[in-house]
Amino acid sequence: xxxNLKRNILFFxxxxxxxxxxxxxxxxxxxxxxxxxGQLNALTGANVFLLNTFEGVxxxxxxxxxxxxxxxxPVQLVxxxxxxxxxxxxxxxxxxxxKIILENSVDMDEVQIQGRRSTxxxxxxxxxxxENVGTGELMKAACCNLSESFETNPxxxxxxSDAVSGAKEIQMLGLSGIYSQIMTENIPNLKGxxxxxxxxxxxxxxxxxxxxxxxxxxVANGFESTTGQINIEFLKPHxxxxxxxxLYAGSMGRFELNAHQKINVSKKVNGLLFIHGETIDNxxxxxxxxxxxVPRTRAASLYNRWYFxxxxxxxxxxxxxxxxxxxxxxxxxxxxxxxxxxQEKYGVKIINKRLEVYTKTGxxxxxxxxxxxxxxxxGAFHDLNSxxxLNTFEGxxxxVYASVILMSIIGSTDHKYKTGIDFxxxxxxxxxxxxEIPKEEIVPGAYIEYTYNWNEKFGAVAGVRADHHxxxxxxxxxxxxxxxxxxxxxxxxxxxxxxxxxPNVISDNLFVLASSRNLLVMEELKPEEAWNFGxxxxxxxxxxxxxxxxxxxxxxxxxxxxxxxxxxxxxxxxLLYNLNGExxxxxxxxxxxxxxxxxxDIRMAWKIDDVKVTYSDKxxxxxxxxxxxxxxxxxxxxxxxxxxxxxxxxxxGDKQLAVSRNTLYNDSQVSDNISPDFVTLNAQxxxxxxxxxxxxxxxxxxxxxxxxxxxxxxDPFGKDFDATNTWGPIIGRNIYLGLRLTINNKKKDxx
Amino acid sequence: xxxxxxVTVILLxxxxxxVSAFGQAKEVEIKTSAQCNECKEIIExxxxxxxxxKFAELDVESKIVKVAYNEKKTSAVDIKNAIVAVGxxxxxxxADPEAVKRLSPCCRPDGTHSDE
Numbered sequence: 001x002x003x004n005l006k007r008n009i010l011f012f013x014x015x016x017x018x019x020x021x022x023x024x025x026x027x028x029x030x031x032x033x034x035x036x037x038g039q040l041n042a043l044t045g046a047n048v049f050l051l052n053t054f055e056g057v058x059x060x061x062x063x064x065x066x067x068x069x070x071x072x073x074p075v076q077l078v079x080x081x082x083x084x085x086x087x088x089x090x091x092x093x094x095x096x097x098x099k100i101i102l103e104n105s106v107d108m109d110e111v112q113i114q115g116r117r118s119t120x121x122x123x124x125x126x127x128x129x130x131e132n133v134g135t136g137e138l139m140k141a142a143c144c145n146l147s148e149s150f151e152t153n154p155x156x157x158x159x160x161s162d163a164v165s166g167a168k169e170i171q172m173l174g175l176s177g178i179y180s181q182i183m184t185e186n187i188p189n190l191k192g193x194x195x196x197x198x199x200x201x202x203x204x205x206x207x208x209x210x211x212x213x214x215x216x217x218x219v220a221n222g223f224e225s226t227t228g229q230i231n232i233e234f235l236k237p238h239x240x241x242x243x244x245x246x247l248y249a250g251s252m253g254r255f256e257l258n259a260h261q262k263i264n265v266s267k268k269v270n271g272l273l274f275i276h277g278e279t280i281d282n283x284x285x286x287x288x289x290x291x292x293x294v295p296r297t298r299a300a301s302l303y304n305r306w307y308f309x310x311x312x313x314x315x316x317x318x319x320x321x322x323x324x325x326x327x328x329x330x331x332x333x334x335x336x337x338x339x340x341x342x343q344e345k346y347g348v349k350i351i352n353k354r355l356e357v358y359t360k361t362g363x364x365x366x367x368x369x370x371x372x373x374x375x376x377x378x379g380a381f382h383d384l385n386s387x388x389x390l391n392t393f394e395g396x397x398x399x400v401y402a403s404v405i406l407m408s409i410i411g412s413t414d415h416k417y418k419t420g421i422d423f424x425x426x427x428x429x430x431x432x433x434x435x436e437i438p439k440e441e442i443v444p445g446a447y448i449e450y451t452y453n454w455n456e457k458f459g460a461v462a463g464v465r466a467d468h469h470x471x472x473x474x475x476x477x478x479x480x481x482x483x484x485x486x487x488x489x490x491x492x493x494x495x496x497x498x499x500x501x502x503p504n505v506i507s508d509n510l511f512v513l514a515s516s517r518n519l520l521v522m523e524e525l526k527p528e529e530a531w532n533f534g535x536x537x538x539x540x541x542x543x544x545x546x547x548x549x550x551x552x553x554x555x556x557x558x559x560x561x562x563x564x565x566x567x568x569x570x571x572x573x574x575l576l577y578n579l580n581g582e583x584x585x586x587x588x589x590x591x592x593x594x595x596x597x598x599x600x601d602i603r604m605a606w607k608i609d610d611v612k613v614t615y616s617d618k619x620x621x622x623x624x625x626x627x628x629x630x631x632x633x634x635x636x637x638x639x640x641x642x643x644x645x646x647x648x649x650x651x652x653g654d655k656q657l658a659v660s661r662n663t664l665y666n667d668s669q670v671s672d673n674i675s676p677d678f679v680t681l682n683a684q685x686x687x688x689x690x691x692x693x694x695x696x697x698x699x700x701x702x703x704x705x706x707x708x709x710x711x712x713x714x715d716p717f718g719k720d721f722d723a724t725n726t727w728g729p730i731i732g733r734n735i736y737l738g739l740r741l742t743i744n745n746k747k748k749d750x751x
Numbered sequence: 752x753x754x755x756x757x758v759t760v761i762l763l764x765x766x767x768x769x770v771s772a773f774g775q776a777k778e779v780e781i782k783t784s785a786q787c788n789e790c791k792e793i794i795e796x797x798x799x800x801x802x803x804x805k806f807a808e809l810d811v812e813s814k815i816v817k818v819a820y821n822e823k824k825t826s827a828v829d830i831k832n833a834i835v836a837v838g839x840x841x842x843x844x845x846a847d848p849e850a851v852k853r854l855s856p857c858c859r860p861d862g863t864h865s866d867e
Contacts, residue, residue, distance in 0.1 A: 545776065545806035545819050598805070606759075630759075639800045 027091055029098025030063040031079055043081055043102065047369050051076035051088070051412055056367040069094065076412075080369040120153065120593070120603070124491045127451075127459040127483040128218065129536045129553070131155060133210040140635065140646045140684065143248060143699070143736060144256050144278070146207070146232065147199035151682060152648050154591050154605030154631045155212050156180075156230065158199075159624070162514040163709035163723040163730055164329045164348045164388070166280075166295045167197050173214065173227040173555045173587040174609030174625055178508050179501070179530075181217065181225035184232050187358060187376060188222050192426060193384045193397040196510040197352055201323055203276040205246045205258040205740075206303065208233045214555060215534040216479045216497025219447045219463035220405065220418055223477045226499040226530045227557055227585070237262060237272040237307045243743035250736035252294060253282040268311060274303040285332070286705055286732055289713035291723075293731050295329030295348060317360040325352040330389070331716065346389045346716035348514070353383040370413055374405040388513035389716055393506055395430040418463075419448040432506050432519070441502065443469050459483045467500070472527055475500050489540040494533075501528045503563040505576060512565075512574050515722040516712070520573040529560040548594030559583040562613070567623055567658035569616045572719065581614030585622075603633040621656040624727060628653030628677070644686040646697075653677045655727045659711075665725065667708035675727035678704050693740040703733040776805050776819040779827045783814050784840040790858045797837050801825060 031046040042063025049056030050069065059065045069075055073092055079100050080086040087102060120137045133153060141151040147168040150156040161169040170177035182190045182198065190198035210232055217229040240262060248256040256278045263271040280297035287293070301323035309315040327350045328336055334347030358378040365371045380399040386392065403422035409415055421444070428439040447465030452458075461481045468474055479497030486492070503525065506512075512519055534555035541548050562583045566575040591605040607629040611622040621627075630651035637644045657665045657673045665673050684697030706728035712720030785791055791809045794816055798807035803824025809816040818830055831841035838850035838858070851859060 598799070 025069050025073075025094045026066050027069055027075075027077060027094050027098065028064070028066040029100060031059045031065065031081070031100045031102060032063050033102050040101065045366070046079060046081040046102070047366055048077065048079050049367065049369075051078055058366065078369070086369070124485070124489060124538055124540060125456075125459075127461045127481040127493060129214045129481075129493050129495065129534070131212040131214075133212065135208060138204055138207055138210070139686070140633075140648075141204065141682075143204070143250065143697075143738075144254070145200050145204055146202040146210075149204055149207070149210065151650075152603070152631070152633045152646075153212070154589060154603075154607060154629070155214060157629060160726040160730055161196065161724075162511045163726050164291060164295070164514050165197075165350055165386075166200075166297065166327055166329065167510075168199055169196075170199065170230075171625065172212075172230075173532075173557060174585040174611040174622075175227050175557060178503075179226035179499075179557075181221060181229045182232075183221060183229060185234065185360075186221060186231060187378050188224070188401065189356070189378075189380070191224075192399070192428065192504050193382045193395045193430075193507050194352075194354060194380070195504075196384075196507055197325065197350070200299075201301065201325065201352075201354065202232060203256075203258050203274075203301070205244070206234050206260070206274050206276070208235045208239070214536070214553060215481070215495040216499055216532045218461070219449055219465040219477060219479050220420065222422070222424075223445070223465060223467050223475060223500045226501065226528075226532060227555070234274075234303070234305070235260060235272060237270040237305065240272055241742045241744045243741075245741040246738065248736060248738040250734050252280070252284070252731060252734045254278070254280045254294075254297075254734075254736075269306065269308045271304065271306040274301075274305075276301045283332070284731070286730075287707060287709055287713075289708075289710050290331050291346075291710055291713060292329045292332065295327035295350070297325070297327050299323070299325040301325075313364045313366055315362040315364065317358075319356075319358050321354075321356040323352070323354045326350070340387055341390060346721075347387065348389075349385075349387040351383075351385045354381065356380045368408075370416075371406075371408040373407075374403075376403045376405070377401065384507075386510070386513065389721075391433060391513045393430070393432050393510065393513060395428060395507065398425075398427045400425040414453045416451040416453075417448065418451070419446075421446045428504065430506060437506065439504070441469065443467050456488075457485045469502070469527075472502075491538050493536040493538075496531070496533045499528075499530050499532065503528055505563070508563070509565050509574070509576075511724045515574075515724045516717075516719050517567075517570075517572060517574050517722065520570070520575050522575055522577040525563055525576065526561050526578050528562050530557055530562070531560070532557045543594065546595035546598070548592065550593075551589075551591045553587070553589040555585075555587045557585040557587075564613060564615065566615045567724075568620065568661050571660045571663060575616075579614065581617065582619055583613040585609065585611040599638070600634065600636045602635075603631065605629075605631040623656050623658035624725070626653040626655050626677070642688055644684075644688075646684045646686075648682045650680045650682075651677065652680075652728075657725045657727060659722070659725065666711065667706075669707055669728075675706075678728055680704060680729060691742050691744065693742070695738045695740075697736050697738075699734045699736070700729050700731070701733060705729050705732050777822050778817065778819045779830065781816050781818065781827075781831060781834065781841050783809065783816055783834055784846060784860060785809055785811060785814050785816070785858075786860075787811065787857050789855060790839065793837055793854075793858070794834060794839060797833055798830060801830070801833055804830065 031043045032040045033043055044059060044061050046059045047056055048065045048067055057065050057067050074090050077089045077091050078086060081102055087100060121132050137152060138149050141149050147158050150158050157171045158168050161167045172180045178195055181188060210230060213229040215228060217225045221229060240260060242262040244260045246258040258276050260272055260274045263273060278297060278299040280294055282294040284293045303321045305319035307317055329348035331345040334345035335343060336347060336349055340347055361375045363373040378401045382397045384395045401424055403420055405418060405420040407418045410417060424443040426441045430437040445465055445467035447463060449461060449463030452460045464478045466474055466476050477498050477500060481495040483491055483493045532555060536553045538549060538551040559579055562579040564577055564579055569575055587609050589605060589607040593603045596602050609625055609627060611625045612619050613622050632649040634647045654677050655675045657675055659665050659673055669676050681701040682699050683701055684695055686693055686695040709726060709730050711722040712718055783794060785794055788811060791811050794809050795807045798804050798818055803821045804818060806819040807816060831844055834841040835844050835847050836850055838846050838854045840846050
């Protein structure tokens with residue numbers, strides 16, 4: 001990375017300055033690396049160029065180079081080579097041949113990983129507020145997929161979207177997951193029909209890391225992210241352990257298998273194959289309401305990815321993901337072979353099928369290492385079949401995405417830019433009961449994003465994009481992020497940005513199927529538009545020799561237009577209309593990380609979300625969003641991480657329930673349609689021996705659950721039936737045991 | 752609401768106990784024969800795993816390791832002995848020759864890997 005340039009300033013003893021004036025001179029020298037045995041080896045093909053003129057040469061077989069200088073000295077000379085850290089030298093004299101030794105970037109990375117380092121990190125360098133959740137943190141949530149990996153993270157919250165489908169939804173900055181953009185390796189993903197169940201489609205052990213960006217994010221990824229972006233990085237063929245196996249069994253009747261295998265074809269081509277299988281068989285009925293707490297689940301997915309490079313200037317990737325996920329829930333005794341209207345039992349049946357294919361091609365310019373071009377394409381095909389009692393929703397979505405990106409600099413690496421054009425195509429064939437809802441969207445767009453860096457202190461990323469939608473014409477989305485480092489340990493960031501989103505009425509509100517209420521569209525629905533403004537201050541400190549950090553956030557989201565799903569104004573319907581009035585989400589968060597005593601890390605966070613929406617002319621609390629949330633995570637590891645202990649305590653404040661204003665939610669735990677606050681506890685112990693890891697854990701250790709999760713459960717086809725008010729845990733304590741086997745070839749000398 | 756207060760109190764308590772638990776650490780600087788990042792890692796990890804050592808950071812260029820420790824639990828002599836035992840010189844003490852043999856080539860004194 002060019003912005004990581006180490007500015008080595010070399011002063012060469014200068015006998016008599018013979019190079020004054022504009023006469024052409026030549027810089028000569030050799031570029032080499034140091035082998036792990038300490039010898040110097042010449043590097044052939046390293047790039048050497050002058051920073052201001054962009055004139056460059058490559059080193060020959062003996063590592064020698066010679067580059068003419070037309071401008072006056074001093075000049076800045078940059079040396080780069082794939083796999084090594086770039087070096088920048090300030091040349092004030094050309095009399096002495098240079099001896100440049102590049103440092104191996106792979107080695108540098110390794111040192112960082114080996115060192116004791118927090119498993120979740122907030123950068124104190126980048127202008128954009130990005131939190132990185134690494135592999136260590138992902139392992140704390142032993143089960144099982146993306147939706148469950150945020151358990152130890154305060155920024156993203158997870159809850160059940162209804163009491164019958166087992167679907168989980170996230171909230172970020174107090175707003176539902178549909179307002180955060182989910183990406184897999186920076187490709188927008190899991191939109192539309194995939195959104196309601198999408199978080200379960202990404203198995204935890206496949207992931208290498210997750211990046212959580214708060215605020216509107218980069219324009220390069222599209223116009224949609226309102227509250228933030230969640231990017232998932234999968235394991236990479238060149239970095240992953242060659243063979244990996246994970247088994248999981250939970251007392252809730254859940255079994256999982258995850259595995260991956262590296263496929264090395266040659267130095268230039270390597271691949272990775274992932275598999276995932278999952279079954280849940282659970283006959284529990286904790287609430288004694290005749291309904292399954294957890295749907296019977298059968299799921300399998302496969303992912304095969306390939307990397308290739310020609311060793312010079314082309315890198316490519318191709319990947320295919322396929323998944324099948326079927327759930328059967330509802331009342332015990334429901335026979336999924338028979339027609340739903342021919343039986344008395346209320347059944348829930350959801351089948352998701354998805355296929356994704358993507359390619360990424362990168363074009364590098366060996367003479368201009370700061371420049372690159374990329375082409376990304378993705379095709380995603382999703383089938384969703386769902387039945388909730390007598391309600392049905394069936395849909396098919398075809399999605400195509402293509403993007404061309406160019407990255408370069410203006411004059412020096414302090415001014416970088418990224419520009420590109422992209423294209424989105426979505427075709428929906430949907431049927432909600434007897435209503436056909438086709439939808440087709442063709443959205444070409446273009447953007448430019450400029451990144452400025454001053455003295456490593458001040459940085460800004462300013463971007464703007466324009467997209468053309470066939471129904472809504474042009475849309476201009478500006479976004480800006482700024483940072484200022486008072487010290488390398490103390491950073492303040494600010495961001496502002498707009499977002500645009502066309503709602504997909506049914507899939508955005510799919511929970512509605514689990515109630516007797518109907519969706520009633522009151523007017524022609526307009527696209528959603530919102531502004532997000534945010535501030536963040538992060539300070540890293542060292543207290544009694546141990547490191548810690550404290551981070552404070554305040555984010556405000558204001559909607560210009562929003563699709564309102566009004567669950568308050570009518571007994572029989574959920575009203576859908578355009579925002580008429582105010583709708584905002586103000587989110588404050590304070591988080592502290594500290595190594596309290598040696599090898600014992602704590603994380604504490606408190607979050608306050610003030611989310612209000614105008615429902616039929618009244619500004620009211622958004623349902624099922626707690627105002628307060630707290631998190632305490634304590635992690636302890638013995639020497640060499642032989643034993644690891646992890647405890648998480650989560651606090652959730654009270655919530656307004658989503659029932660109409662003149663109805664009282666009938667539950668001993670609930671008063672005045674306000675749910676009680678509660679605490680849940682998760683704990684896990686991991687033991688490592690050679691290549692094996694065994695973990696034992698418990699979710700919801702205190703065994704607290706919501707008592708009445710389904711209103712009108714005794715008459716599921718009646719008008720009072722409602723399973724959409726899940727304010728608390730539905731399932732009780734879950735004890736699990738898991739096993740990980742990692743087969744790792746001893747690391748050999750690297751290039 | 753009551754729960755919220757309890758949680759807040761617990762959180763504050765944890766923070767303050769940590770602040771009051773500050774031992775008076777003693778700092779010492781020891782010149783070693785470390786010569787690369789791998790050596791740095793070995794020495795830092797060995798020392799951090801010792802009882803009573805709060806902090807250890809080695810600067811490869813100067814070969815000096817800065818160690819903070821609790822005098823009641825360990826001593827500078829013990830720390831030096833631990834460095835010697837994994838194969839490095841510690842001030843005037845020579846590295847254990849047996850341990851040196853176990854080091855990887857880049858960490859051995861005869862390896863040409865010196866960062867000048």
